[in-house]
Amino acid sequence: GESVGLHLPTLSVQEGDNSIINCAYSNSASDYFIWYKQESGKGPQFIIDIRSNMDKRQGQRVTVLLNKTVKHLSLQIAATQPGDSAVYFCAETPYNQGGKLIFGQGTELSVKP
Amino acid sequence: DGGITQSPKYLFRKEGQNVTLSCEQNLNHDAMYWYRQDPGQGLRLIYYSQIVNDFQKGDIAEGYSVSREKKESFPLTVTSAQKNPTAFYLCASSPAGYGYTFGSGTRLTVV
Numbered sequence: 001g002e003s004v005g006l007h008l009p010t011l012s013v014q015e016g017d018n019s020i021i022n023c024a025y026s027n028s029a030s031d032y033f034i035w036y037k038q039e040s041g042k043g044p045q046f047i048i049d050i051r052s053n054m055d056k057r058q059g060q061r062v063t064v065l066l067n068k069t070v071k072h073l074s075l076q077i078a079a080t081q082p083g084d085s086a087v088y089f090c091a092e093t094p095y096n097q098g099g100k101l102i103f104g105q106g107t108e109l110s111v112k113p
Numbered sequence: 114d115g116g117i118t119q120s121p122k123y124l125f126r127k128e129g130q131n132v133t134l135s136c137e138q139n140l141n142h143d144a145m146y147w148y149r150q151d152p153g154q155g156l157r158l159i160y161y162s163q164i165v166n167d168f169q170k171g172d173i174a175e176g177y178s179v180s181r182e183k184k185e186s187f188p189l190t191v192t193s194a195q196k197n198p199t200a201f202y203l204c205a206s207s208p209a210g211y212g213y214t215f216g217s218g219t220r221l222t223v224v
Contacts, residue, residue: 032211043119043203043215044156089155099144099163099207100171103155 012110019077021107023090026071030092034101035064035075037086044089047075077109085111116140119204119216125224126191126198134189134219136204143208145187149173150201150218159202162187191221199223 013019025033031052036044050057050064050073057064063076073090087108091101117138126132136145144163148156158171162181176195181187187206191198204216 034213036215041201041218041220043205043217045215046213049212091156093211099209099211100158100161101146101156101205101213103148103157105155106153 009105010108010110012112013080015080015082015111015113017080019075019080019084019109019111021075021077021088021090021109023073023075023104024071025073025090025092025102025104027092027094027102028068028071029095030102031095032093033064033066033073034091034093035062035073036089036091037084038089038106039086047088080109080111082111082113085109117204117206117214117216119202119219121219122217124219124221126221127224129193131190131192132221134191134202134204134221136187136189136216137185138187138206138214139185140206140208140214141184142206142214143184144206145181146205146207146213147171147177147179147187147189148203148205150203156203159189 034049035047037047038044048059048062048064050066061078065074087106089103089106091103120135146161147159150156157173159177160179162168178190202219205213207213
């Protein structure tokens with residue numbers, strides 16, 4: 001079935017370094033993508049989103065890049081902090097499917113002090 | 114404050130019992146969703162509702178039931194037909210299929 005997958009299940013970075021979390025999606029009809037952060041025992045928190053008519057979007061310390069040619073999404077976190085340690089999920093919304101989000105498996109980011 | 118509230122935070126179910134998880138939102142969102150999350154896994158869609166009195170099955174609807182009698186409320190019942198109900202359940206809402214807001218989740222355990 002259709003799914004959003006992640007290249008790496010875990011990522012460990014040093015505090016202050018930049019982090020890059022990757023995601024591959026399979027549905028070329030998806031027109032909206034979101035990155036979520038989930039801390040243990042909590043619900044996912046919205047980080048940043050991007051629509052399919054954009055290639056890049058920046059937020060505070062985060063940037064999302066979308067490459068529709070290879071169906072690839074990435075989340076870049078600048079100056080990673082210990083508070084960024086969490087599981088990060090990308091999700092896609094296929095066009096005209098009632099707003100359903102399809103989630104990937106997640107990447108666990110661990111920030112070493 | 115606007116938000117989405119799930120209760121209870123922890124729930125224990127005996128074999129053969131039905132249990133209902135509550136989800137309430139005061140964001141005036143039309144759409145609401147239920148997801149299931151197993152340890153180390155992503156979220157899988159159980160049911161969703163785009164409008165009051167209407168809902169659709171998601172990818173793993175078997176053993177679950179929902180209702181949407183009010184815009185603010187979308188309760189999920191885990192029936193005895195769900196053979197492996199132990200999981201973390203997440204409710205979400207969105208205004209028009211974009212910009213989900215998630216609740217804090219209910220952790221259900223079978224005892």
